[in-house]
Amino acid sequence: xxxxxxxxxxxxxxxxxxxxxxxxxxxxxxxxxxxxxxxxxxxxxxxxxxxxxxxxxxxxxxxxxxxxxxxxxxxxxxxxxxxxxxxxxxxxxxxxxxxxxxxxxxxxxxxxxxxxxxxxxxxxxxxxxxxxxxxxxxxxxxxxxxxxxx
Numbered sequence: 383x384x385x386x387x388x389x390x391x392x393x394x395x396x397x398x399x400x401x402x403x404x405x406x407x408x409x410x411x412x413x414x415x416x417x418x419x420x421x422x423x424x425x426x427x428x429x430x431x432x433x434x435x436x437x438x439x440x441x442x443x444x445x446x447x448x449x450x451x452x453x454x455x456x457x458x459x460x461x462x463x464x465x466x467x468x469x470x471x472x473x474x475x476x477x478x479x480x481x482x483x484x485x486x487x488x489x490x491x492x493x494x495x496x497x498x499x500x501x502x503x504x505x506x507x508x509x510x511x512x513x514x515x516x517x518x519x520x521x522x523x524x525x526x527x528x529x530x531x532x
Contacts, residue, residue: 388446396481403435432498
């Protein structure tokens, strides 16, 4: 086989530190666009993005020659610097230390996109903490609840 063929579809979720509500309407659209630019610069494709004031969901196509951990380190570092530079009143803004990532089957793409698009409505009834624990359990991820949130 002469080439490498892949389709690494990922649902990535990460929160602001202590789930502080920093991502308001004033910065959300610009932040999401900036996050997409970082992913493009790293040779990925941001397919969808959404969230609420304290966390972000990204659905993306990633490449097989680079670790997701490297991408997330870059995404969080560059976007945090951008927030500090662009919004001086958000000097205390920070992302949580970790992130959650789930593989997505192409057959589930529309369901994931709908889920991401519906975040504002979804979080009228469920907290981020409850949402994340439910996703971790649904995907069979082993975890110690004492260390899920910082």
